Amino acid sequence: MxxxxxxxxxxxxxxxxxxxxxxxxxxxxxxxxxxxxxxxxxxxxxxxxxxxxxxxxxxxxxxxxxxxxxxxxxxxxxxTDYPYSVDEKDKSKGWISRYAxxxxxxxxxxxxxxxxxxxxxxxxxxxxxxxxxxxxxxxxxxxxxxxxxxxxxxxxxxxxxxxxxxxxxxxxxxxSLELDYDNPVPDRCGTCTRCIDACPTDAIIEPYVLDSRICISYLTIELKDKVPVQLREGIDNNIYGCDICQDVCPWNKRAQITDEPGFKPREDLYSPDLSYLSGLSVEDFRMVFKGSPIKRTKRRGLLRNVMIAMGNSGNKNFIPHIKECLNDEEPLVRAHAVWALWRIDGPGSNKILLDHRTVETDDSVNEEIDLLLNTD
Structure with a gap:
């Protein structure tokens, strides 16, 4: 040929x-x-x-x-043929990026x-x-x-x-084959800035330039440590990745639906219940996310994100679940449980947090408590 x-x-x-x-x-x-x-x-x-x-x-x-x-x-x-994140208003549910x-x-x-x-x-x-x-x-x-x-x-x-x-x-x-080459297609973004305007953390600092350090996808997947306090509110209920800049893109208004069965949502991963996720054991996490991209963030990363989403929800029904996570084996989860409890209950959580500080052995968790309560 x-x-x-x-x-x-x-x-x-x-x-x-x-x-x-x-x-x-x-x-x-x-x-x-x-x-x-x-x-x-x-x-x-x-x-x-x-x-x-x-x-x-x-x-x-x-x-x-x-x-x-x-x-x-x-x-x-x-x-897949499911609503976009910007159309889902129930903040008692988490949001996992549709690719996952x-x-x-x-x-x-x-x-x-x-x-x-x-x-x-x-x-x-x-x-x-x-x-x-x-x-x-x-x-x-x-x-x-x-x-x-x-x-x-x-x-x-x-x-x-x-x-x-x-x-x-x-x-x-x-x-190594020399083939027949295609031509690049023109940029059709035009004057539209919907993605830039919609980003909750202003991570698209100018057209075509993303500061990953403040992007929700980076914060919930790539970042392995604590999420900076000033960025947690912007994360909202996103617990693994973020779709907002694609949800609002006019070119996705009539996006085609995939025929690939492997990309259909697994049970409980579309708009998942935060209470359920907060209670996952190490073994549960392995079983639920076997063969899933979500395993990348590991259990501690996912539960860190769940704590942020619970805190942002303002839903007091989450308080018992957050209290349970104050005793999680992972300091990263405990630290964000501290923030979530304070964000929902404010001064009403003072005694719980002060009591927890007397038994907490991890400096990063105690720093979180001190930051919120202004204690030494």
Missing amino acids: DTFSFTKSIKDKALALGFDLVGVSPVDSFPENQYFKEWLSKGFSGEMKYMDRAPERREHLKHVLPDAKSVISCALNYN WGDDYHHVMEDKLGAVMNYIKEEASEEVSSKMYVDTGPVLERVYGKYAGVGWIGKNTCLINQEIGSWIFIGEIIT
Whole structure:
């Protein structure tokens, strides 16, 4: 087959395997590569130190695969037929980002990408070297997705497709084959600033620039320590990730619905009951979130987030559950239970917190109590 025909056959195979979008770009050092280095230099990646590793590999993919010529970007829609977070008003429920309702997307994507890569190897008229990545390697996925024509990078920094919207996972196959390349699509954000205006923590500091350190997704997933007090109220009831900047995007008003069964919400993960989650044991957590992306945050991280959501709810019915978490084995959970109790009950929680301080052995928890009660 000639280059055009073989490229088309690869795309047809990817679509037949269930991918919704596929495009091809050359291996190159695009202007966005430099923007990424500037973004890192400003500290916007927070504690995500893995982003700083091997910068030359992100700069040019020939450091990943020396004979690389092309990048095949495959996108999979994960949007399900459930309401958006901005339409859910019950603050006694938590919100999990819709990408995490079902099975771990890495596994779903890797299976499909692996099948595409095998097809290329079997059908190519020459020896081929290839590597594939799904959110795990030194690949600027959205950049290559842009230059493959999959979508444009929006003001909220998400990759947006005119037909599907932005609820898409991206995976790449880097290959030594020279293929027929697609053209980038134009930026269609126009004058719209809905994502910027809607962000509760003002994490989109200017169009196309996200300060991860104050982004709810970062705070509830990537941050492993205490959430800064001044950012907790903005988290609202988000307990794993955040969808707000995508919920309000006009291109997601009529976003397509996925056919992928693995992305359908597992039982109790759509708008989950906070009381139920606060009572999960270590073993419960392992069982409920086996094969789920939520396991990334570990039990202590999830319960930390649940405490913040309970505190923000103002619902006094949560007080018994919060008191239980004051005795949790994890200091991180106990510290945020202190804040949640105070946020709901204010001075009414003084005695409980003062009594707890006499038995608390962890400095970070006691610091939380002292901060709230202004004690020495």
